[in-house]
Amino acid sequence: MQEKQPPSASSSGLSQNTAATLSYVLGxxxxxxxxxxxxDNKFVRYHAMQSIVLSVALLVLNTILGFIPIIGWILSILITPAALIIWILCMVKAYQGEWYEFPVAGKFSREQIEKMS
Structure with a gap:
């Protein structure tokens, strides 16, 4: 779902778009x-959860591929630019106020946020 979120404040005192964007900065x-x-702000919590899910998934995938000689190492090297593109895309979409969902990580993140509320 890619609906726009009207700007409002978060608990941190930052605008929700800024807080959601910053949740991706260090994974x-x-x-x-x-x-x-x-x-309180589900928009910020959603993007924070998606940041956690995506960065942990990429970290685990990269670690597993590192144990597979040659093919795994090549795939691991190719994941790095893809991860950078995903990271930038997530930050841009969060700053634009969109509930941008990756196919698995986004749905999982939304479900977890709903359970936590």
């Missing part, structure tokens, strides 16, 4: 910070 680290810091 799961800033994702965890904003997930625990934000109490």
């Amino acid at each position: 799961f680290i800033t994702g965890l910070i904003f997930l625990f810091m934000e109490k």
